[in-house]
Amino acid sequence: MSLKDIHLDAKAIFQSLKTRFGDAVVELQETGFNPAFVVVSPSAILAVSRFLRDDSSMKFDSLMCLSGVDYKDNMAVAYHLHSMSLKHIVGVKTFLPKDDPRLDSVDSVWPAANFMEREAYDMFGINFVGSIDLRRILLPEDWPGHPMRKDYVYPESYHGVKV
Amino acid sequence: MSATIDQTALPTQEMTLNMGPQHPSTHGVLRVILRTDGEVVVNARPDVGYLHRGLQKIAERNPYGSFMPFTDRLDYLASMNCNAAYAWAVEKLAGIEVPERAEFIRVIVCELNRISSHLISFGSFTADMGAFTPFLYAIRERERVNDLFEEICGNRLTYNYCRIGGVSADLTDGWLGKVKEFLDYFEPKIDEYNNLITYNKIFVGRLANVAVVSPEDCVAYGLTGPNLRGSGVAFDLRKDEPYSVYPKFDFNVCVGRGEKGQLGDCFDRYIVRIDEMRESVKILRQAIAMIPDGPVIAKVPRVFKPAAGECYFRAENPRGETGFYLISDGSANPYRCQIRTPSYVTMNIFEKVTEGLMIADIVAVIGSFDIILPEIDR
Amino acid sequence: MEQLTALIIQKVPALAVAPWAVTLLLIGIVAFIILQFAMVFAGFGTYLERKIAADIQGRIGPNRVGPIGLLQFLADGIKLILKEDIIPTAADNHLFRMAPYLIFTGSFAAFVVVPFGFSLIAADLNIGIYYVMAVTSLVSIGVLLAGWASNNKWSMLGGMRAAAQIVSYEIPVGMALIPAVLIAGSLSTQDIIRSQGGLLGIFGWNLFHNPFSFFSFFLYMVAALAETNRTPFDIPEAESELVSGYNTEYSGIRFGFFFMAEYADVFVVSALATACFLGGWQIPFFNAASLPPVWANLLSLGVFMAKALALVCVIIWIRWTLPRLRVDQLMRMSWKYMVPLTFFNFLGVSLWVLVFKGKGIPQMIASIFG
Numbered sequence: 051m052s053l054k055d056i057h058l059d060a061k062a063i064f065q066s067l068k069t070r071f072g073d074a075v076v077e078l079q080e081t082g083f084n085p086a087f088v089v090v091s092p093s094a095i096l097a098v099s100r101f102l103r104d105d106s107s108m109k110f111d112s113l114m115c116l117s118g119v120d121y122k123d124n125m126a127v128a129y130h131l132h133s134m135s136l137k138h139i140v141g142v143k144t145f146l147p148k149d150d151p152r153l154d155s156v157d158s159v160w161p162a163a164n165f166m167e168r169e170a171y172d173m174f175g176i177n178f179v180g181s182i183d184l185r186r187i188l189l190p191e192d193w194p195g196h197p198m199r200k201d202y203v204y205p206e207s208y209h210g211v212k213v
Numbered sequence: 214m215s216a217t218i219d220q221t222a223l224p225t226q227e228m229t230l231n232m233g234p235q236h237p238s239t240h241g242v243l244r245v246i247l248r249t250d251g252e253v254v255v256n257a258r259p260d261v262g263y264l265h266r267g268l269q270k271i272a273e274r275n276p277y278g279s280f281m282p283f284t285d286r287l288d289y290l291a292s293m294n295c296n297a298a299y300a301w302a303v304e305k306l307a308g309i310e311v312p313e314r315a316e317f318i319r320v321i322v323c324e325l326n327r328i329s330s331h332l333i334s335f336g337s338f339t340a341d342m343g344a345f346t347p348f349l350y351a352i353r354e355r356e357r358v359n360d361l362f363e364e365i366c367g368n369r370l371t372y373n374y375c376r377i378g379g380v381s382a383d384l385t386d387g388w389l390g391k392v393k394e395f396l397d398y399f400e401p402k403i404d405e406y407n408n409l410i411t412y413n414k415i416f417v418g419r420l421a422n423v424a425v426v427s428p429e430d431c432v433a434y435g436l437t438g439p440n441l442r443g444s445g446v447a448f449d450l451r452k453d454e455p456y457s458v459y460p461k462f463d464f465n466v467c468v469g470r471g472e473k474g475q476l477g478d479c480f481d482r483y484i485v486r487i488d489e490m491r492e493s494v495k496i497l498r499q500a501i502a503m504i505p506d507g508p509v510i511a512k513v514p515r516v517f518k519p520a521a522g523e524c525y526f527r528a529e530n531p532r533g534e535t536g537f538y539l540i541s542d543g544s545a546n547p548y549r550c551q552i553r554t555p556s557y558v559t560m561n562i563f564e565k566v567t568e569g570l571m572i573a574d575i576v577a578v579i580g581s582f583d584i585i586l587p588e589i590d591r
Numbered sequence: 592m593e594q595l596t597a598l599i600i601q602k603v604p605a606l607a608v609a610p611w612a613v614t615l616l617l618i619g620i621v622a623f624i625i626l627q628f629a630m631v632f633a634g635f636g637t638y639l640e641r642k643i644a645a646d647i648q649g650r651i652g653p654n655r656v657g658p659i660g661l662l663q664f665l666a667d668g669i670k671l672i673l674k675e676d677i678i679p680t681a682a683d684n685h686l687f688r689m690a691p692y693l694i695f696t697g698s699f700a701a702f703v704v705v706p707f708g709f710s711l712i713a714a715d716l717n718i719g720i721y722y723v724m725a726v727t728s729l730v731s732i733g734v735l736l737a738g739w740a741s742n743n744k745w746s747m748l749g750g751m752r753a754a755a756q757i758v759s760y761e762i763p764v765g766m767a768l769i770p771a772v773l774i775a776g777s778l779s780t781q782d783i784i785r786s787q788g789g790l791l792g793i794f795g796w797n798l799f800h801n802p803f804s805f806f807s808f809f810l811y812m813v814a815a816l817a818e819t820n821r822t823p824f825d826i827p828e829a830e831s832e833l834v835s836g837y838n839t840e841y842s843g844i845r846f847g848f849f850f851m852a853e854y855a856d857v858f859v860v861s862a863l864a865t866a867c868f869l870g871g872w873q874i875p876f877f878n879a880a881s882l883p884p885v886w887a888n889l890l891s892l893g894v895f896m897a898k899a900l901a902l903v904c905v906i907i908w909i910r911w912t913l914p915r916l917r918v919d920q921l922m923r924m925s926w927k928y929m930v931p932l933t934f935f936n937f938l939g940v941s942l943w944v945l946v947f948k949g950k951g952i953p954q955m956i957a958s959i960f961g
Contacts, residue, residue, distance in 0.1 A: 082522030084305065111432050115525065115536050117551035128538065128551075130525050134432050134448060141525070162435030165561040166553075173269070188262040188590060198270055230744050238831040252748070252918055341831045343822055343915025349648040415823055416914045572748070573832050573917045 059138040060086035063108065071098060079143065087128065087141035095127075095144050096154040102131060102142070103159050109133045110140065113160035118170035120200045125151040125176060146176065155181035173198035225250055230572075234263045238341045238576040241586030245563075245579075249572060257567040257575055259560050264590035272550035276516045277303050278377050280550070285371035287535070287554060288588045290333050293319075293326035293362070294530040296375035301456060302526035302537035303377050307519035311511055315379035316458045317504040321392065322362070322374060324493040324500070328399070329358040330531035331486045331493075338483060338580035339410050342419055347410045354402055357395050364388060377517075379510030389501050396494050403490055411487060420483060421474030424566045424578045428477065434562040437555050438533025439489060440582055443469040443482030450529035462499045464492045479581035486583070516545045532556055532583055552591055556584040621713050625702045629855050634664030636854030639900075640907050647911045671847035679742065679840050686740035690733050691841065691848035697729030698855040705862045706780045708872050708892035710884065719780040720772055723863060724765050727818070730852070731757035734820075734827065737849075738837035749836020752918055753820060753827030759925040760817040760824075766933035767811035770804040770940040771797045771867035774949060780863075784871030792875040798868045800951035803939035808868040810933050812902075815860040817921070819853065821906060823913040826921060861902035862895075869898050 064078040067088055074094030079087040090098050102110040110131035119126040129142040146153060155178035157164040167178045168187040175196035178184055186193065194205055205213055228251075233244035242263040248256040268287065272280045284299040285292040297319045304311055336351030359369040364385055366374040374381055410416050426436065431444040441448055449466040451459040467488035469481025521543040527536035533555025540549040559582050567578055596614045600607050638653065638661065645652025653660035678687055704719040706712045716722050731754050738750015772778055774797055775786035787795050797804045817824035828836040838849045865871055872891035882890065916924070947955070 079523075082520065084522070084524040087523070113435055114527065114534065115538055115551060115553040117538050117549070117553075119540060119549050119551075128523075130536070130538065134446065137453060160435070161430075161433050162558055162561055165557060169557075186262075188265040190262075197267065228744060230748075237834060252752075339914065343825065343829065343831060344913060346644075346648050346911050349650065353649060410914065413914060415916055418920055419914065419917055571917055571919060573826070573829070573915075576832050 060088065060140050063102075063138075063140050064088050066105075066107070067098060067101070070101065074098070079141075083141065085130070085139045085141045087143040090142055090144050092144045092146055092153050095142075096156060096159070098142065099129075099156045099159040102140075107136075109136050111135070111160075113156070113162045113166070114139075116156075116163055116166035116170065118174035118176050118198065120148075120174060120198065121145070122200055124148055125174060127153060127170060127176060129156070151176040152179060153177070154179050155184070157181055172196065175199065227255060232257075232575065239579060239586075240337065240584055243560075243579070243584070243586055243589070245575065247572065247575065252571050252573075254567055254570050254572060254575060257564060257570075259563045261557075261560060261586075261589050264586050266587075266591065268591045269550055269552055272547050272552075274546065276545045277307075277519070277547060278513075278515060278517075280547070281375065281377075282371070282373045285373055286587055287552065287591065288330075288530065288532060288556075288585050289370060290585060291326050291330040291531045292370065292372045293322040293374060294330075294528065295535060296372060297323050297457075298526070298528035298530060298535045299537055300375040300377055301528060302524065302539055303519075305526045306522065306524040306539045306541055307377075307517065309378050309511055309513055311379055312508045313458070313505050314383075314507040315509045315511075317500055318380050318384060318509060319375060320458055320462075321389075321497060321500050321504070322365075322372075322380075324496050325358050325361065325392065327493045327531045328490050329355045331490050332358075334486055334531070334580075334583040335406065335483075338583070339416070341576045341580040342416060344410055344413075344416070347406060350402075350406065350409065354399055357398070361388070361391060361395060364391075376510055376513075378513035379508070381510075383509045389504070392497065393501055396497055400491070400494050403487060406487065411484065417473045417480060419573075419577060420480035420581070421478055423474075423479045423574050424570065424581065425475045426477045426562065426566055430562065430565075431477070434565075435558040436533070436562060437558070438529065438531070439467075439485045440482055440533060440555075440559060442467060443485045443581075444477035445469050445471070445481075450527060450534060454527070456526075456528060458500075459496075461503065462496045464495050467492060479577050482581040482583075518543055518545050527553070530555065532585060532588065533559070554588040554591065556582075556586075556588045557591070559584055560589060625713055626699065629699050629702055629858075630851065632858050633851035633854040634668060636857060636903065637667065637850070638664050639903065640854075640910075643904060643907045644911045647908070668847065671850075672844050674843035676843040676845060677840075681742040682840060683740040683742065686736050687840075688845075690737035690740055691845045691852075693733030693736060694730050694852045695733075695848045697726055697733060698852040698859065700726040700729070701859040702855070704780050705859065706784055706866055706871055707895055708888045709890075711888050711892055712781060715779055715781045718778045720768055720778045720783075720863075720867075723859070724761065724768075727856070727859070728757070728761065730856070734837050737841070738827075741837070741840040743840055745833045746837050746839050749827045749829070749833045749839070752829075752833075753837060755918075756820070756824065756827060756921060756925075757818055759922060760814050760929070763810060763814035763925060763929035763933045764818050766930070766937050767807045767814055768863070768867055769937050770800075770807045773940050773944050774800055774804065774951070776949075780866045780871070784866055784873060787870040788873045788878070793870065794953035795873070795951075796868060796870040797951075798870075799953055801940065801943045801947075802952075803936045803943060804868070804951075807933070807936050807940070808864065810929065810936065811864055811868070812860075812905075814925075814929055814933070815864065816906060816909065817925070819856040819860055819906075821853075821857065822910040823915050824921060825910075825915060826918050829915060857903055857906055858899065861899045861906065864902055865895060865898040869902075871895055871898075 067075045071094055074091045076089040102108045110133045112132045112134055114130040114132050117128045119128055125146040125148055127144050132139050155167055167181055170176045171184055172186045172189050173196055195202055207213055228249050230247040230249055232247055233239040234242040244260040246258045247254055268283050271283055284295040287295040332351040332355045336348035339347040362372055363369050366372045426444050428444045428446045431441045445468050447466045447468045452466055467485050469485055473480045519541045521541055523540045525538045527534045536553035538551035539547050542548040567575055599613055606613050642652045653663035656662040656666045701723045703713045704716050704722055734753040735750045738746045771783050775783040787797055798808050820827050872895040874894050
């Protein structure tokens with residue numbers, strides 16, 4: 051499967067998502083993006099995920115990677131999906147407001163999402179609503195702030211230990 | 214498990230047991246909080262993060278090329294693979310053409326490293342099962358791989374050999390001959406391992422039908438690499454999403470066959486690794502025969518600025534799919550670098566598969582998933 | 592012992608005023624010798640274990656202290672004695688201190704009936720085998736105590752495993768030894784060995800007496816391996832699961848006691864197997880009693896030690912070859928396979944002894960050829 055095919059696929063996926071979900075599917079980020087991203091509004095993420103996993107033409111049964119991103123003005127969660135049977139790849143991205151990043155959890159769709167969501171929560175403070183277990187994972191439970199944010203201020207000390 | 218233990222007949226109290234972070238069989242500083250009813254595990258919850266170094270944040274503060282040494286520390290048993298995966302990701306983002314000789318060299322070192330990584334996995338797994346001798350056999354062979362790597366890059370564990378656009382130095386004279394010698398020496402050893410321990414009755418008894426993961430669960434929980442193939446899913450990024458010069462080689466994708474028990478048990482995951490070493494030898498032999506002459510590094514400035522964009526690249530590492538999600542904002546540093554590591558995702562299924570096992574099986578499960586902690590905690 | 596006392600008093604009549612003192616002194620001396628032997632063997636056992644392990648694993652092994660590392664065990668011993676003796680605050684102080692002694696006593700008391708030679712035995716008890724079974728049971732109490740008193744969950748798990756394991760395997764161990772007792776018609780280890788002599792050479796051994804006793808030997812070795820907590824049955828220690836099990840919290844010489852007890856156990860097991868199945872100190876085709884006593888004893892001691900050490904080497908070899916069983920598999924093996932098999936053997940030997948009037952197959956063959 052060459053990269054070209056993947057791009058084509060993304061366009062087709064975007065089209066079918068657009069016809070099904072309408073305005074909830076915002077745009078297709080294509081040039082410079084590899085794989086291309088379908089940008090979805092946060093409220094539709096769970097429905098879109100279910101559709102992408104269950105639809106016979108999509109069959110995205112595997113979540114490769116879930117990443118939080120801080121785009122300075124807003125936050126984003128990027129999902130990289132892959133279909134084991136149809137061998138296509140697509141990215142799904144959703145932008146969130148910076149002051150209250152809140153999003154439906156997709157761990158009911160792909161169980162693999164749980165740890166990745168916990169990491170995004172830990173590092174970016176993105177709140178995944180309805181997650182089975184949303185706790186800090188890599189950092190201590192009482193760590194102040196979310197260090198992967200671009201505006202993160204490093205703490206002077208942690209429990210009296212100089213950082 | 215409450216179904217099999219009659220609570221009314223003999224009321225027992227659950228015990229909370231803290232396994233790790235200092236425990237000989239958690240392969241590092243993994244902590245598992247066990248709730249057990251006697252020897253039977255009711256729940257095993259992994260607690261990771263003891264080795265968190267913030268590699269993803271570090272990546273944002275360094276130019277692309279300067280992050281290379283940090284990738285060594287992702288999976289220290291397969292540094293070459295992590296090096297190469299990162300290099301490939303950056304090259305994909307920046308659209309850098311790599312000389313063919315460099316790609317061949319990368320594949321050769323990656324496959325050598327895959328062998329040495331699987332050797333450690335095999336050795337430490339058998340040591341976990343109480344047979345210490347195979348571990349030393351595995352270490353003996355790995356030592357020779359380390360010697361080979363030392364000759365080309367000067368290091369024995371954290372190689373830092375790949376560069377954006379190629380590799381740091383060409384192979385030394387006669388190095389390929391030495392690799393060939395090693396392969397001739399190593400290939401019969403795999404049979405020796407099988408005779409030594411693989412089909413030992415006690416060993417099989419410990420592994421067969423333990424922690425069975427169905428192929429559907431494997432995919433849903435994002436298991437990759439040998440763990441996925443152990444459940445019978447023939448998916449290998451080297452074949453299914455070919456990168457570098459892998460399409461030029463002829464090799465098989467090893468899958469678990471449910472040889473000694475149910476498909477996807479600990480034994481299948483173990484045997485896939487043993488078989489994969491054979492396939493790596495096969496790839497290496499072809500690569501050595503086909504390697505072209507030429508430069509080993511493209512002309513890439515030390516600090517370069519890829520155009521704004523995003524890319525996700527994943528490579529088949531010994532432990533599974535290592536993915537780099539790189540975002541460039543047009544500056545010299547990555548804007549964001551998400552590292553998707555196989556062991557981290559694998560830990561997600563741990564709680565599910567360990568339910569109702571014995572305490573001794575927990576060790577088998579950790580060993581059969583072949584997790585490595587720096588990769589989990591990053 | 593009484594005979595020896597009488598002999599000494601006869602030689603030195605002045606001592607007749609206090610024969611009990613002579614007996615006491617003799618007991619002291621014998622106990623000291625046995626203890627020294629056991630200690631030295633424990634040290635030598637570690638050396639042997641390390642050397643054999645190294646050989647199996649393609650390493651060199653200890654080679655720094657003394658010629659070919661022979662004095663390594665002295666260095667180890669000195670190190671263990673000099674180490675700080677740490678008792679965890681949360682541990683039950685008295686029980687914690689007591690446990691190593693119990694284990695040590697249990698293993699070392701068994702040496703009393705080990706028949707080293709023609710007349711080299713500390714006490715030829717007429718309940719020899721039974722006595723060994725009894726005193727080695729003390730070990731399970733010690734192990735349980737060690738696990739419990741450490742106040743560490745891993746140690747406790749190890750202690751519980753050990754107790755369950757030792758109790759389960761006592762039965763097959765005892766049952767597997769009974770064929771020898773039945774054939775000799777005595778529980779005394781010396782009597783058992785004497786019954787294996789004769790001019791049949793190695794075919795006089797109980798091992799070749801009849802098919803049931805032949806299998807008993809192997810059943811005994813397996814069960815005894817389990818009783819001494821050696822790989823593949825070392826689940827109470829299981830360093831990769833329980834981080835060393837019941838002796839995790841011990842340090843210094845207390846840990847050394849566990850260590851010595853383990854090797855003492857290994858020796859006792861091998862010695863018993865030698866005595867009960869491999870003819871003990873019997874020299875093939877040779878009657879030791881025909882020699883002057885000193886030579887008879889020395890020669891029989893050499894033969895006995897050679898046989899026992901060969902078995903010790905086998906036990907070490909097994910340890911470095913096999914992986915470890917799981918606790919449920921271990922229990923299943925004991926109760927579902929070992930116990931029925933040893934009972935079957937017991938029955939078989941009993942019938943054999945009854946039907947063939949105690950004659951073994953080699954004896955019968957020999958009688959055919961006159």
